[in-house]
Amino acid sequence: MALGGGTFTAMNKIMPGAYINYVSAERADAALSGRGIAALPIELKWGKDGEVFEVEAGNFEAEALYTFGYSPDTEELKPVREVFKHAEKCLFYKLNSGEKASCEISEARYKGTRGNDIKHVVTANVDDTDKFDVITYIGTYKADTQTVGQISELEDNEFVVFKSGAVLNFTAGMNLTGGADGTVTGTEHQEALNLLESYSFNVLGCMSDMDSVKALYSSYCKRMRDTVGVKFQLVVRDYAADYIGTINLKNVVSDGNAKPYALIPWVVGAEAGCAVNKSCDNQTYDGEYAINTDFRQPELQEMIKNGVYVFHKVGNNVNVLSDINSYVSVTAEMNDDFQLNQVIRVLDQIAMDEAAVFNAKYHGKVQNDEDGRIAFWSDCVNIHKQLLKRRAIEEFEETDIVVERGNNKRTVITYDAVQPVCAMNKLYMTICTR
Known part of the structure; x- marks a missing residue:
């Protein structure tokens, strides 16, 4: 069995x-x-x-x-x-x-409506007015700040990928738009199961x-x-x-x-x-x-x-x-x-x-001879002893495991008898009065 x-x-x-x-x-x-x-x-x-x-x-x-x-x-x-x-x-x-949100200077790193909560603020750098401070927000969290002279110097961050061919202009808030979550069908579930294998x-x-x-x-x-x-x-x-x-x-x-x-x-x-x-x-x-x-x-x-x-x-x-x-x-x-x-x-x-x-x-x-099978048997016994020590199984004897050669020289058969222990969940009590 x-x-x-x-x-x-x-x-x-x-x-x-x-x-x-x-x-x-x-x-x-x-x-x-x-x-x-x-x-x-x-x-x-x-x-x-x-x-x-x-x-x-x-x-x-x-x-x-x-x-x-x-x-x-x-x-x-x-x-x-x-x-x-x-x-x-x-x-x-x-x-x-779904779809990725985007704006003139960037595209969301991932698809989904959360991308619509990303925005960029572009201001002049206080120390060098020829440079831009490009700030990325997701919601109210300031996720990234970079100081650059042109957009090609920007490095992609955790939330957006910048468009190298775009032009930087000062803005108090440039929101990404167009992000969508998409519809889930059985196909997407099947793709997940395939990868989980x-x-x-x-x-x-x-x-x-x-x-x-x-x-x-x-x-x-x-x-x-x-x-x-x-x-x-x-x-x-x-x-x-x-x-x-x-x-x-x-x-x-x-x-x-x-x-x-x-x-x-x-x-x-x-x-x-x-x-x-x-x-x-x-x-x-x-x-x-x-x-x-x-x-x-x-x-x-x-x-x-x-x-x-x-x-x-x-x-x-x-x-x-x-x-x-x-x-x-x-x-x-x-x-x-x-x-x-x-x-x-x-x-x-x-x-x-x-x-x-x-x-x-x-x-x-390992060779499929008596010594090899004994070695494998010993490892199987050790697994059971660990479970016995943790009170996951009970009444285990080494003879409960048998390792034999199968019907050809490369096959090994294991017979494994085990008694799992379960937690208590019913109490039947008889109370006797004197």
């Missing part, structure tokens, strides 16, 4: 790699031993176009203006703040393309309420997990995927013009940042939205049965009811343990770490 990763039905693979019921492809980060990495294709009013860009939580406040075009505390960056409540790092992709992350978010886009993300997640062997989970709103890799979020928020999927970034960050030996069960929402939790207990019970990830009211807090995924078609081979995201985190950790070890130390480097 597959613990996670690319599945196989026969030992007939052509390409070399780690086929332990998963396949490890070449990645931007070969080993996924840590957690906390989120991936979020998202609509933005400013930012790099057509590429994935990485922002670390610790650098967000300092980089926000230059990366996203806004100060970190603005309404426009609320979704970004939500993901960084718990994620350590996020891979962003700007979904909307080259990156390692723990949780991906689907920022769309279109059923066709949800299906696209769900299929991508299943293909990457089961065929390519890349382990991550997907968070999508109101989509019953019936799959261990997809988390089906229920709630919407009651904030003004917020999108139905506004909570996706927080859940993505929380699930990505959740340690392999932890659970998001009963985790309190610490974000900025007002969550709609108007559910009765029978409704909540039905949601759990249907694999729905839902927030509910607990006193003055709003908490995650149960850290579950959308898998509901339970079988003898894949029982209800696989409905728990904590279990999936453990299995994914083992799958990715063992594949990373194989590719880094053994693939094409």
Whole structure:
């Protein structure tokens, strides 16, 4: 039974790699031993176009203006703040393309309506009146000041690219205009997913309420997990995927013009940042939205049965009811343990770490004889011992891992028995009076 990763039905693979019921492809980060990495294709009013860009939580406040075009505390960056409540790092992709704003002397560095908030002030330099002081503002922030004799001497800054053939004239304010955000379709989402194949992350978010886009993300997640062997989970709103890799979020928020999927970034960050030996069960929402939790207990019970990830009211807090995924078609081979995201985190950790070890130390480097297989077995055992020490698994014995030669001289088979540990979430108490 597959613990996670690319599945196989026969030992007939052509390409070399780690086929332990998963396949490890070449990645931007070969080993996924840590957690906390989120991936979020998202609509933005400013930012790099057509590429994935990485922002670390610790650098967000300092980089926000230059990366996203806004100060970190603005309404426009609320979704970004939500993901960084718990994620350590996020891979962003700007979904909307649009148009660049421009004026007589410059063009915005990126497409989007934020470019319309850029302006230039051109004055005479106080020390040399033959020269110009060219000041660039974004909103009210003075982003750049340069003193030049002619426009060809200007250097492009973080926000604009100057037009070398233009003429400088004094102005109290020259605004850039024509910036547009553009419309997002399934094509832009597909482009984001294509680029993300080259990156390692723990949780991906689907920022769309279109059923066709949800299906696209769900299929991508299943293909990457089961065929390519890349382990991550997907968070999508109101989509019953019936799959261990997809988390089906229920709630919407009651904030003004917020999108139905506004909570996706927080859940993505929380699930990505959740340690392999932890659970998001009963985790309190610490974000900025007002969550709609108007559910009765029978409704909540039905949601759990249907694999729905839902927030509910607990006193003055709003908490995650149960850290579950959308898998509901339970079988003898894949029982209800696989409905728990904590279990999936453990299995994914083992799958990715063992594949990373194989590719880094053994693939094409170590002979497939008894000594070589014992060495690989020892590394696999060490991974499990670390998980045992962190109380992510229990009752582990070294004999639970078996490494054998496959059906040809280049193939190795690993059998891996593991018992993940889960956080408590039910208390049954009997009180006896005397």
